[in-house]
Amino acid sequence: MDYVFDFSFLESFRSEIINGVRLTVMLTVVSILPGFALGTACAVGRLYGPRWLQTAVTIYVEAIRNTPLIIQVFWLFFGLTVLGARIGPFNAAVIALVINTGAYSAEIMRAGFQAIPKGQLEAANCLAMTRRQIFWNIQLPQAAELVYPALVSQFILMMLATSIMSQISVEELTGVGYQVQSITFRGFDVYLVIAVLYLALATMLRLCLHGAAQLAFTRLRKLRTPL
Amino acid sequence: MTVISMNSVHTPVAPQDGTQPMVSFRDVRKSFGALEVLKGIDLDVMPGQVAALIGRSGSGKSTALRCINGLEKINGGELTVCGRNLRARDFELRELRKEVGIVFQSYNLFPHLTVEQNVTLAPRKVNGLDAAESHALAAEVLEQVGLSDKASSYPEQLSGGQQQRVAIARSLAMRPKLMLFDEVTSALDPELTGEVLRVIGKLAAGGMTMVLVTHEMAFARQVADLVVYMHQGRVWEAGKGTMLDDPQTVELRQFVGSGL
Numbered sequence: 001m002d003y004v005f006d007f008s009f010l011e012s013f014r015s016e017i018i019n020g021v022r023l024t025v026m027l028t029v030v031s032i033l034p035g036f037a038l039g040t041a042c043a044v045g046r047l048y049g050p051r052w053l054q055t056a057v058t059i060y061v062e063a064i065r066n067t068p069l070i071i072q073v074f075w076l077f078f079g080l081t082v083l084g085a086r087i088g089p090f091n092a093a094v095i096a097l098v099i100n101t102g103a104y105s106a107e108i109m110r111a112g113f114q115a116i117p118k119g120q121l122e123a124a125n126c127l128a129m130t131r132r133q134i135f136w137n138i139q140l141p142q143a144a145e146l147v148y149p150a151l152v153s154q155f156i157l158m159m160l161a162t163s164i165m166s167q168i169s170v171e172e173l174t175g176v177g178y179q180v181q182s183i184t185f186r187g188f189d190v191y192l193v194i195a196v197l198y199l200a201l202a203t204m205l206r207l208c209l210h211g212a213a214q215l216a217f218t219r220l221r222k223l224r225t226p227l
Numbered sequence: 228m229t230v231i232s233m234n235s236v237h238t239p240v241a242p243q244d245g246t247q248p249m250v251s252f253r254d255v256r257k258s259f260g261a262l263e264v265l266k267g268i269d270l271d272v273m274p275g276q277v278a279a280l281i282g283r284s285g286s287g288k289s290t291a292l293r294c295i296n297g298l299e300k301i302n303g304g305e306l307t308v309c310g311r312n313l314r315a316r317d318f319e320l321r322e323l324r325k326e327v328g329i330v331f332q333s334y335n336l337f338p339h340l341t342v343e344q345n346v347t348l349a350p351r352k353v354n355g356l357d358a359a360e361s362h363a364l365a366a367e368v369l370e371q372v373g374l375s376d377k378a379s380s381y382p383e384q385l386s387g388g389q390q391q392r393v394a395i396a397r398s399l400a401m402r403p404k405l406m407l408f409d410e411v412t413s414a415l416d417p418e419l420t421g422e423v424l425r426v427i428g429k430l431a432a433g434g435m436t437m438v439l440v441t442h443e444m445a446f447a448r449q450v451a452d453l454v455v456y457m458h459q460g461r462v463w464e465a466g467k468g469t470m471l472d473d474p475q476t477v478e479l480r481q482f483v484g485s486g487l
Binding site for chain 2 (some may be wrong): 066113119120124125126128129130133138141142217223
């Protein structure tokens with residue numbers, strides 16, 4: 001084995017790679033919060049909503065969880081074009097990611113809401129709190145805290161899943177990698193770099209989410225409970 | 228005003244001096260499916276009184292207590308609490324609950340909030356207290372239960388007895404007219420039971436109207452103005468604490484004798 005690595009493409013394709021990283025980060029950052037919000041809303045709808053809403057959420061969640069993300073993206077991107085909507089590949093990618101993450105975090109958050117002892121809700125009711133007050137002050141913070149590790153995994157999976165968006169010409173990191181290797185024919189070197197970049201991005205995302213948890217979950221911070 | 232339904236066959240016990248009872252059961256019935264748990268309860272608790280509901284498991288005492296603040300809906304009869312008829316068409320459950328505090332066997336504190344936040348959450352959200360007011364309120368009620376030094380602790384850092392005292396403080400912070408205690412010492416060992424009972428005893432001495440379901444017979448005898456022995460969904464015997472020394476019914480005699 002006398003393979004010689006050649007990373008000179010880092011210099012010649014520098015701006016492309018930086019743009020790729022930026023797009024990957026953008027897709028992730030823009031999709032996480034709406035995806036989480038959609039998932040939380042769906043979890044609430046499925047647990048406490050009227051019958052028709054429970055059914056609708058169940059169908060949505062099952063449809064998304066049982067089909068590949070790339071098919072969802074294609075269907076959305078080409079489907080919307082057929083309908084005459086020109087939303088552009090980036091927007092289509094974000095919408096697909098939000099819908100996808102929403103379905104998965106719906107199930108995660110449902111587990112969180114169900115894990116809260118009923119007695120607490122009874123106590124809150126007996127303190128004359130409204131359903132809305134109970135939801136925002138007691139249910140949501142605790143549910144999110146209980147399932148936070150699962151949410152973090154889901155968000156990192158989502159970030160990695162942005163790699164398929166090059167298929168609809170969103171030139172994120174993976175797309176850029178493909179371009180660079182098709183020009184330089186240094187696939188081994190290029191994808192090693194791409195992989196390291198994903199690793200770095202995922203680590204940074206995890207750190208950011210950890211920081212967010214430190215801010216959001218005061219008790220865990222004060223009692224030094226590991227997240 | 229207490230509204231007595233026209234078809235009520237029970238004559239309400241008219242208070243001598245014209246004051247209205249804080250809690251008034253008239254032939255109250257409650258079923259869970261086919262199982263009738265309350266088979267016509269009559270009971271008056273006057274302002275300032277302490278009523279202790281005693282009896283075996285399944286006698287209906289906890290259900291009766293839970294009916295008082297609408298945790299269980301009654302199926303028949305009349306129930307009036309703080310002047311509100313719970314079966315009236317315009318009855319507002321939340322308005323009643325602003326005036327009636329309840330403490331549970333399992334504390335039911337909010338684990339993600341500090342002791343002070345537990346105590347002040349409802350006063351801030353429901354009664355609109357600002358930060359300074361709620362801080363002062365927390366200091367006051369935590370002092371009442373002897374936990375001034377625990378304001379910034381989290382529930383999991385406290386003993387069972389301390390958690391239960393926080394639960395009492397949390398109810399007191401709503402400035403209730405009536406306090407309900409549902410077997411609040413059943414999950415505690417004897418030492419911790421003592422500290423919780425002392426707090427309840429102090430409240431009773433301060434004139435708080437209370438209804439408590441308890442297995443602490445000595446405590447019931449000592450603190451309660453009215454001891455109510457329930458058996459098979461009925462008020463079997465009721466009277467002053469001294470009735471426990473001289474039971475009139477076989478069932479109460481057996482119950483007292485069983486050392487519960």
